[in-house]
Amino acid sequence: MYSKEELAELIIKNPEEYNSYKKTAEELDLTELDFSNITLEEIDFSNCELAGTSFNDAHISNCNFTGADLNAADFTRANVVECDFSESILNGTDFSYAAVNYCNFTDADMAGCIVKEADLSDSDFSASQNLAATRADETTVWPDNEMLPEDFDTNYSKEDSDDEEDTVEADY
Numbered sequence: 001m002y003s004k005e006e007l008a009e010l011i012i013k014n015p016e017e018y019n020s021y022k023k024t025a026e027e028l029d030l031t032e033l034d035f036s037n038i039t040l041e042e043i044d045f046s047n048c049e050l051a052g053t054s055f056n057d058a059h060i061s062n063c064n065f066t067g068a069d070l071n072a073a074d075f076t077r078a079n080v081v082e083c084d085f086s087e088s089i090l091n092g093t094d095f096s097y098a099a100v101n102y103c104n105f106t107d108a109d110m111a112g113c114i115v116k117e118a119d120l121s122d123s124d125f126s127a128s129q130n131l132a133a134t135r136a137d138e139t140t141v142w143p144d145n146e147m148l149p150e151d152f153d154t155n156y157s158k159e160d161s162d163d164e165e166d167t168v169e170a171d172y
Contacts, residue, residue, distance in 0.1 A: 093112075132153075
């Protein structure tokens with residue numbers, strides 16, 4: 001049995017051994033670990049607890065995040081390619097400034113997910129949940145319409161902006 005820190009070390013230095021160990025462990029607690037500025041390829045994160053984990057500026061390809069809890073995980077400026085986020089929980093996950101291409105988000109819960117200035121080209125959100133509850137801006141690059149839910153509107157509205165302050169005129 002590995003500690004959380006030992007698992008992080010395995011993921012970084014010996015991903016094959018980690019993936020082999022992962023086959024015997026149903027769920028692993030990898031919460032609040034730091035995988036910033038590294039390359040992760042073909043890692044099995046399925047059904048893992050990854051809440052609060054940082055993937056800032058990481059290069060992530062062909063990783064399996066199926067069923068993972070990624071609440072408040074941070075993928076800021078990450079390059080994410082051909083990863084599977086099916087059935088994952090992405091509430092409050094930050095993909096700001098990230099390139100997220102050719103990824104699968106089938107049945108992923110996107111409520112509160114931040115995709116400001118993100119490039120989401122060619123990723124499949126067509127069967128994702130709560131995509132309308134993501135926080136995007138006018139620079140977010142969405143995939144083609146067939147990769148989005150039928151009723152999803154990619155047009156950014158200033159009314160949706162968090163940055164807009166309510167102003168009240170006083171009668172003096």
